Amino acid sequence: MSMDTPKVGIRQFRAELAQFLASGTPVAVARYGQIVGYFIPTQxxxxxxxxxxxxAGQTFGQILGAQGVDISPMMADFKGNSAQQITTKSK
Known part of the structure; x- marks a missing residue:
């Protein structure tokens, strides 16, 4: 899979959402040129x-890795929050 994730503005993303859903391809969504999120469609x-x-998690990790972002702190936070939610739900 190529890490050349298409980057689109919010207006274009909203206007072409149906096409992005159908394509199944991850899209970086930008606001004023800054990426504010990634859309990774599921079906x-x-x-x-x-x-x-x-x-999607693997793809997101690859995208961030390609940009030189260390995902270790995010993963630790995610695992901690997930464990906390599971504990809270089981009480």
Whole structure:
């Protein structure tokens, strides 16, 4: 997979959302030239969505890695927050 993620403005993203959904390709969404988020489309039922989210996580890690971003601190925060939510829900 190429890490040349298309970058689009918010207006273009809104206007062409149906095409981005159909393409299945991740898109970097920018506001005034600054990336404010990534859209990684998923399709299907729960099991397919879980697989898609795993793939999206890998893709996002690759995108950030290609930009020289260390994802270790983010992963530690995510794992800590996930464990906290699971503990809270089971009480």
């Amino acid at each position: 299907g039922q729960l099991e397919a969505n879980i697989a898609a989210f795993k793939k």
